[in-house]
Amino acid sequence: MAERGVPRLHSLIAGLRNGLIVSCQALENEPLYGSGTMALMASAAEEGGAVAIRANTPQDIRAIKRKTSLPVIGLYKVRYPGSEAFITPTIREVREIREAGADLIAIDATRQIRPDGESLEAFVAEIRLRFPDVVLVADVSTFEEGAAAMEWGAEAVSTTLSGYTSYSPRQEHPDVELVSRLAALRHAPVLAEGRIWSPEQCQICLDAGAHAVVVGTAITRPQEITRRFVKSIRAGCGK
Numbered sequence: 001m002a003e004r005g006v007p008r009l010h011s012l013i014a015g016l017r018n019g020l021i022v023s024c025q026a027l028e029n030e031p032l033y034g035s036g037t038m039a040l041m042a043s044a045a046e047e048g049g050a051v052a053i054r055a056n057t058p059q060d061i062r063a064i065k066r067k068t069s070l071p072v073i074g075l076y077k078v079r080y081p082g083s084e085a086f087i088t089p090t091i092r093e094v095r096e097i098r099e100a101g102a103d104l105i106a107i108d109a110t111r112q113i114r115p116d117g118e119s120l121e122a123f124v125a126e127i128r129l130r131f132p133d134v135v136l137v138a139d140v141s142t143f144e145e146g147a148a149a150m151e152w153g154a155e156a157v158s159t160t161l162s163g164y165t166s167y168s169p170r171q172e173h174p175d176v177e178l179v180s181r182l183a184a185l186r187h188a189p190v191l192a193e194g195r196i197w198s199p200e201q202c203q204i205c206l207d208a209g210a211h212a213v214v215v216g217t218a219i220t221r222p223q224e225i226t227r228r229f230v231k232s233i234r235a236g237c238g239k
């Protein structure tokens with residue numbers, strides 16, 4: 001642990017406690033695509049009291065680090081042929097987002113197929129060898145993956161991919177049960193992430209033992225927020 005800078009790690013993780021992490025992401029096909037926009041989103045999140053930002057791509061991370069003083073959980077979504085894992089799937093993406101200034105790095109820690117058939121264990125070993133100071137967030141989809149991530153030493157585990165692998169339960173709501181089971185292991189901080197749409201759901205996740213909550217779409221994807229309003233109005237819920 002010493003080589004990872006224990007005091008820095010502790011203050012980084014402690015600073016997230018019971019807080020809201022806002023995921024500011026827009027892919028190329030989304031209306032708000034662009035690093036400038038994501039930096040403005042992050043700035044608004046900071047003004048609103050977010051404790052950290054989760055961001056995709058080196059460009060966005062750089063822009064956000066310039067505009068805010070918040071820690072950034074960086075990731076880099078890249079889809080390699082034949083690979084199911086797409087969140088920071090290889091050492092190349094780890095290097096790039098590290099150089100861009102990510103304070104924590106989120107990786108796919110599921111048992112999905114990885115680029116070139118590399119095992120998760122080999123990938124993590126390479127990260128630790130090349131970048132001993134890196135603080136890793138393991139994005140998982142099941143209890144087994146989360147428990148395994150705690151065993152291999154992930155500094156935090158996030159429920160990001162629950163509902164997004166072929167073998168995890170599809171749900172409309174956040175996977176509170178997964179949060180609760182992983183938190184009960186008391187081995188590494190658990191971030192509740194995925195489909196959180198309300199402050200009440202945030203509280204439920206924190207009560208279930210989450211160290212912090214990550215909210216993306218409900219805050220930073222206005223097209224989806226609009227869609228929910230429209231759907232609700234069309235269903236006559238406004239009457």
Ligand SMILES: CC(=O)N[C@H](C=O)[C@@H](O)[C@H](O)[C@H](O)COP(=O)(O)O
Pocket residue numbers: 023025075160161164193194195196214215216217218
């Ligand atoms: C599955 C996947 O690719 N999740 C991504 C991970 O970084 C993001 O697209 C999500 O927005 C993020 O996890 C936050 O979740 P939600 O937007 O549901 O609050």
